[in-house]
Amino acid sequence: MSLAAKSNEIRMALTGNESVAYAMKQINPDVVAAYPITPQTEIVQIFSSYVADGDVDTVFERVESEHSAMSAVVGAAAAGARSMTATSANGLALMWEVVYIAASNRLPIVMPVVNRALSGPINIHCDHSDTMGARDSGWIQLYSENAQEAYDNTLQAVRIAEHPDVELPVMVCQDGFIISHALDNLYTLDDAAVQAFVGQNNPRYSLLDVDHPTTFGPLDLQDWYFEHKRQQAEGMKNALDVIPEIAKEYEGISGRDYGFFEEYRTDDAEAVMMVLGSTAGTAKDVVDAMRSEGKRVGLVKLRVFRPLPVAHLVRALRGKPALAIMDRAESFAASGGPLYKEIRSALYDCEQAPMVSNYIYGLGGRDIRPEDLRQVFEDNLRAAAAGHIEKPVTYLGVRE
Amino acid sequence: MAHILEIRWHGRGGQGAKTAANLLAEAASSAGRFIQAFPEYGPERMGAPVASFNRISTEPIRIRSGVTEPEVVVVLDPTLMRSGDVTSGLKPDGTIVINTEKDPGTIREQMGISGFRIFAVDANRISVETLGRRIPNTPMLGAVIRATGILDYDAFMENMELELKKKFGGRPEIVQGNLEAIRRAYEEVQSE
Amino acid sequence: MSDCRDEGCQRWQTPAPDATWRDVPRGGVIPRGGNAAEYQTGDWRSARPIHDADLCIQCRLCWVYCPDSSILTNEEGEVIGIDYDHCKGCGICAAECPKEGAMTMIAEEF
Numbered sequence: 268m269s270l271a272a273k274s275n276e277i278r279m280a281l282t283g284n285e286s287v288a289y290a291m292k293q294i295n296p297d298v299v300a301a302y303p304i305t306p307q308t309e310i311v312q313i314f315s316s317y318v319a320d321g322d323v324d325t326v327f328e329r330v331e332s333e334h335s336a337m338s339a340v341v342g343a344a345a346a347g348a349r350s351m352t353a354t355s356a357n358g359l360a361l362m363w364e365v366v367y368i369a370a371s372n373r374l375p376i377v378m379p380v381v382n383r384a385l386s387g388p389i390n391i392h393c394d395h396s397d398t399m400g401a402r403d404s405g406w407i408q409l410y411s412e413n414a415q416e417a418y419d420n421t422l423q424a425v426r427i428a429e430h431p432d433v434e435l436p437v438m439v440c441q442d443g444f445i446i447s448h449a450l451d452n453l454y455t456l457d458d459a460a461v462q463a464f465v466g467q468n469n470p471r472y473s474l475l476d477v478d479h480p481t482t483f484g485p486l487d488l489q490d491w492y493f494e495h496k497r498q499q500a501e502g503m504k505n506a507l508d509v510i511p512e513i514a515k516e517y518e519g520i521s522g523r524d525y526g527f528f529e530e531y532r533t534d535d536a537e538a539v540m541m542v543l544g545s546t547a548g549t550a551k552d553v554v555d556a557m558r559s560e561g562k563r564v565g566l567v568k569l570r571v572f573r574p575l576p577v578a579h580l581v582r583a584l585r586g587k588p589a590l591a592i593m594d595r596a597e598s599f600a601a602s603g604g605p606l607y608k609e610i611r612s613a614l615y616d617c618e619q620a621p622m623v624s625n626y627i628y629g630l631g632g633r634d635i636r637p638e639d640l641r642q643v644f645e646d647n648l649r650a651a652a653a654g655h656i657e658k659p660v661t662y663l664g665v666r667e
Numbered sequence: 668m669a670h671i672l673e674i675r676w677h678g679r680g681g682q683g684a685k686t687a688a689n690l691l692a693e694a695a696s697s698a699g700r701f702i703q704a705f706p707e708y709g710p711e712r713m714g715a716p717v718a719s720f721n722r723i724s725t726e727p728i729r730i731r732s733g734v735t736e737p738e739v740v741v742v743l744d745p746t747l748m749r750s751g752d753v754t755s756g757l758k759p760d761g762t763i764v765i766n767t768e769k770d771p772g773t774i775r776e777q778m779g780i781s782g783f784r785i786f787a788v789d790a791n792r793i794s795v796e797t798l799g800r801r802i803p804n805t806p807m808l809g810a811v812i813r814a815t816g817i818l819d820y821d822a823f824m825e826n827m828e829l830e831l832k833k834k835f836g837g838r839p840e841i842v843q844g845n846l847e848a849i850r851r852a853y854e855e856v857q858s859e
Numbered sequence: 860m861s862d863c864r865d866e867g868c869q870r871w872q873t874p875a876p877d878a879t880w881r882d883v884p885r886g887g888v889i890p891r892g893g894n895a896a897e898y899q900t901g902d903w904r905s906a907r908p909i910h911d912a913d914l915c916i917q918c919r920l921c922w923v924y925c926p927d928s929s930i931l932t933n934e935e936g937e938v939i940g941i942d943y944d945h946c947k948g949c950g951i952c953a954a955e956c957p958k959e960g961a962m963t964m965i966a967e968e969f
Contacts, residue, residue, distance in 0.1 A: 373886035452728075495885075
């Protein structure tokens with residue numbers, strides 16, 4: 268993502284939560300149903316003030332739990348309404364069964380998720396244990412480095428979700444507190460440009476289309492369930508074509524260019540780091556500092572985790588000597604974090620695959636310092652020189 | 668990489684440390700700077716020590732780590748000086764701006780502080796006289812602008828007026844009271 | 860693209876024997892109303908209700924109680940017989956019938 272902007276864009280100072288609420292206002296969805304949970308609460312609180320002020324036409328439902336929030340938007344989306352909710356951590360966990368139903372019913376719901384540690388012990392700060400747990404739920408997942416990306420991803424998510432080749436719900440992830448509660452600069456589009464970009468929702472089926480009565484969610488047993496799952500997998504595969512198309516169109520109106528991932532100074536890099544979310548910003552500063560010392564280090568910031576752009580990643584990583592995968596979640600597999608597992612597996616058939624190591628960091632909001640990231644790069648430069656990795660999985664920043 | 672000015676605000680829950688950091692960031696952003704403002708989130712309670720942070724630069728800011736070695740520390744409540752935490756990590760040539768009726772020399776002597784540049788302003792008195800209440804956060808902004816020179820004073824006041832009108836549009840006496848508080852603190856802040 | 864947004868899908872009924880995952884409506888929806896009528900639940904029946912039009916007093920309690928809408932009526936709403944394609948033979952009609960012999964259950968033959 269470049270920091271470019273078109274001349275008609277407005278430079279603002281907003282927190283991540285404010286930027287997402289503002290994007291929702293500009294999208295003007297038909298239905299929003301949500302329940303508050305730290306650190307997501309502000310998104311819905313701010314959006315509810317837009318509703319109260321008459322700035323949006325949205326039907327806003329204050330429900331009694333996240334399970335009800337997701338159920339309400341499933342019903343609304345089945346009725347053909349452009350529907351959104353937002354949550355974090357335990358809220359996502361409480362909506363769990365309906366999260367799967369949203370995806371399997373192919374409902375294009377957009378849900379900002381403000382990443383927070385999923386208890387326990389109870390903790391309100393950032394890690395990715397909540398959305399990593401939902402990685403097999405059938406939702407597309409976009410991760411954001413800062414308020415700008417949270418805003419841009421929210422707008423693009425609407426188009427990705429509703430695309431006729433996809434028809435899947437999308438989680439737009441941003442790091443709790445680090446992004447959600449930090450005032451940050453960003454450029455926003457004007458309302459007309461957003462409306463022109465998101466356009467009209469044109470659902471394939473609608474419960475409100477009384478001329479074509481439709482049943483959603485019927486019993487589907489051994490005879491056809493598997494076929495529907497196969498279709499769902501195809502939708503996720505199609506998203507690999509659709510996400511870049513939408514990004515291209517979005518670049519046309521914003522000047523900001525989004526790929527599946529961002530490669531930062533990876534050409535000729537001996538040690539490459541892969542991260543999700545806000546840590547990418549800190550890592551770029553570390554890359555610049557180390558490059559100025561002549562050290563060949565680079566960064567891959569993954570934006571799209573679902574679907575996983577395996578072929579593109581393999582092309583980008585082939586021939587790099589060492590790759591450090593940063594996981595802000597523990598999968599309790601006793602063998603590394605979720606991103607590590609997936610990327611390492613993706614590289615299995617790659618010729619000249621990098622040596623891959625894993626760093627689990629930042630759980631429960633533990634600060635990740637530039638010197639921590641520098642240590643990761645130094646470890647991997649050493650591994651690249653020596654030709655082997657000493658320690659496959661490291662807990663970074665924990666009291667040993 | 669361009670220089671990033673890092674500021675840490677110390678206050679007590681309810682004194683507006685978060686709001687002060689946000690107002691400074693918004694004013695700096697309006698002046699074309701790149702900014703971050705974020706509070707330290709924990710179990711907030713009225714009166715408990717809290718902190719918030721600013722980063723200000725002429726170029727986009729990418730770092731997302733906490734601020735641990737600020738150049739400037741602002742103390743909204745002088746009783747926080749009793750614990751040594753306010754100078755923790757402060758750069759040796761850093762600046763402390765304190766809300767206190769004492770003068771900088773007295774503070775240095777009383778607290779046994781060596782190094783740092785100390786600025787003092789009685790923001791409590793100023794806020795009582797201009798706003799009728801003890802809310803030291805906005806006058807402290809004026810003191811910070813003076814002590815650091817990070818923003819042009821006139822441009823800062825114009826931006827503050829816009830921001831305050833956004834927040835208190837229907838109550839011009841609050842807008843004017845705050846502007847007056849900032850102006851007075853800017854003028855009354857003392858250095859050694 | 861894998862599946863359809865066309866009229867073919869709107870008219871979708873039971874998939875053909877050679878249908879694949881590409882041919883069925885997305886998300887498992889049933890994009891057509893009233894198709895429960897196509898499911899011949901009459902096959903489930905082991906006991907058969909017999910309506911005797913001569914004894915029937917047209918109280919229509921059988922029509923009210925039938926859980927499968929299988930009591931046939933004419934335009935005046937009078938009971939004229941049983942929809943054996945869908946009647947599952949539950950016997951509620953006979954149990955509710957207040958007139959001796961107007962609705963009786965007999966064993967289904969095979």
